[in-house]
Amino acid sequence: MTTRQHPIGSGFTAASTATDVLAGVDLSGREVIITGGHSRLGREVTRSLVTAGASVTVAARDPQRAAAILTDITNADDINGLGGVQVEGLDLADPASIEAFAQRWQKADRALHALVNNAAMLFAPERRLDARGNELSFATTHLGHFQLTRALLPALRLAGSARVLTTTSGAARFGSIRWDDLSFRSGYDAGAAYAQSKLANVLFTVELDRRYADDGIRAFAAHPGVVIGPGPHAPSAVANYRAQGLVDDDGATVIDPAAGKKTAEQGAATLVFGAISPLLDGTGGVYLKDSDIAVLDNSERLLTRDSIPSDANAAMLDSEDARRLWTITERLLVP
Ligand SMILES: NC(=O)c1ccc[n+]([C@@H]2O[C@H](COP(=O)([O-])OP(=O)(O)OC[C@H]3O[C@@H](n4cnc5c(N)ncnc54)[C@H](OP(=O)(O)O)[C@@H]3O)[C@@H](O)[C@H]2O)c1
Numbered sequence: 001m002t003t004r005q006h007p008i009g010s011g012f013t014a015a016s017t018a019t020d021v022l023a024g025v026d027l028s029g030r031e032v033i034i035t036g037g038h039s040r041l042g043r044e045v046t047r048s049l050v051t052a053g054a055s056v057t058v059a060a061r062d063p064q065r066a067a068a069i070l071t072d073i074t075n076a077d078d079i080n081g082l083g084g085v086q087v088e089g090l091d092l093a094d095p096a097s098i099e100a101f102a103q104r105w106q107k108a109d110r111a112l113h114a115l116v117n118n119a120a121m122l123f124a125p126e127r128r129l130d131a132r133g134n135e136l137s138f139a140t141t142h143l144g145h146f147q148l149t150r151a152l153l154p155a156l157r158l159a160g161s162a163r164v165l166t167t168t169s170g171a172a173r174f175g176s177i178r179w180d181d182l183s184f185r186s187g188y189d190a191g192a193a194y195a196q197s198k199l200a201n202v203l204f205t206v207e208l209d210r211r212y213a214d215d216g217i218r219a220f221a222a223h224p225g226v227v228i229g230p231g232p233h234a235p236s237a238v239a240n241y242r243a244q245g246l247v248d249d250d251g252a253t254v255i256d257p258a259a260g261k262k263t264a265e266q267g268a269a270t271l272v273f274g275a276i277s278p279l280l281d282g283t284g285g286v287y288l289k290d291s292d293i294a295v296l297d298n299s300e301r302l303l304t305r306d307s308i309p310s311d312a313n314a315a316m317l318d319s320e321d322a323r324r325l326w327t328i329t330e331r332l333l334v335p
Contacts, residue, residue, distance in 0.1 A: 004285065004286050012264070014258050017268070018269045022049075028053035031057045034046060036059075041118065045118065050084040055084050058088070061091040073085060112159055115149060116167070119141070121140040121188065142197050160216055164217060165274040166204065168201040170309060171199075173313055176192075177197050179324075199316060203325045204221075204317045206219075207320040220280065223270065224270055225267045226260050
């Protein structure tokens with residue numbers, strides 16, 4: 001729905017952090033699920049939401065490892081049930097695991113105020129398939145989150161007013177949906193597979209919001225910015241990062257939020273904004289950036305060392321494509 005796709009003047013900037021977005025916000029009594037809520041951006045979202053009083057369930061494919069990473073957030077010896085964070089097993093590439101996770105939630109009769117679909121398979125160098133023959137980044141990042149969201153709809157409805165925030169990427173702008181070859185039987189390319197999965201995240205958001213806004217469930221897709229972490233970076237990654245202007249000649253991370261190069265705290269801001277900010281009440285189905293609704297820019301922009309185009313464009317928000325992808329996805333999920 002491109003007409004809603006314009007900034008609201010949130011007052012935040014590219015440099016705002018998750019802590020800034022949550023200043024003065026009390027999330028006591030709010031239940032949040034976040035996939036991949038233990039690493040890089042997700043960890044920062046978890047930390048800030050818990051600090052604001054939310055009860056956060058981190059869904060991770062290796063829950064013990066995730067719990068170990070998160071322990072310092074809560075300062076708890078046993079993370080489960082303490083300090084507002086719980087860690088539960090969920091493998092987004094395994095439909096049975098997703099079903100089991102959602103069943104556990106439903107059985108507990110818990111309302112869900114925000115679902116943060118944040119995990120992703122990033123730039124898999126080689127083409128891999130899930131058990132059903134779907135390319136693994138599409139399966140993990142799109143199919144898995146689609147199945148999870150659908151299974152949790154009753155819990156989202158129970159909240160009365162709920163959000164589904166899906167972490168996408170500016171890469172969606174450069175992506176295309178390979179309607180006739182979603183799983184790259186030919187011409188696999190890690191960047192194209194990632195961009196397809198991230199475009200699917202945005203189209204999913206558009207159709208989800210269209211279908212469920214009347215039930216009080218609003219959907220947003222958010223680009224966090226480029227976040228590579230403070231370093232030190234793996235020697236194998238440094239040359240690539242330098243070519244992209246993400247590290248300087250000394251190998252130090254470049255932080256330039258206005259240019260889209262952010263700390264994890266800054267990157268997490270837009271995710272938290274989409275998941276909880278009351279400034280977004282009454283809207284949905286839009287793409288967020290820099291803790292606001294992004295500008296719609298249909299001009300051709302090139303990705304260069306100094307410029308990372310990440311505004312919305314009409315193709316990302318195309319309602320016909322969104323419906324088409326939804327229908328195809330439903331078919332792909334039939335066991
Ligand atoms: N960092 C950036 O510059 C950037 C830019 C634009 C968009 N994004 C998006 O931001 C989100 C977070 O990225 P990040 O940079 O924080 O990446 P990250 O540290 O690699 O996190 C990815 C997460 O996805 C989880 N994951 C992967 N496969 C999974 C599966 N089958 N089941 C369950 N969880 C799975 C990983 O779990 P494990 O720990 O078990 O591997 C990890 O927690 C992603 O959606 C990404 O596309 C990032």
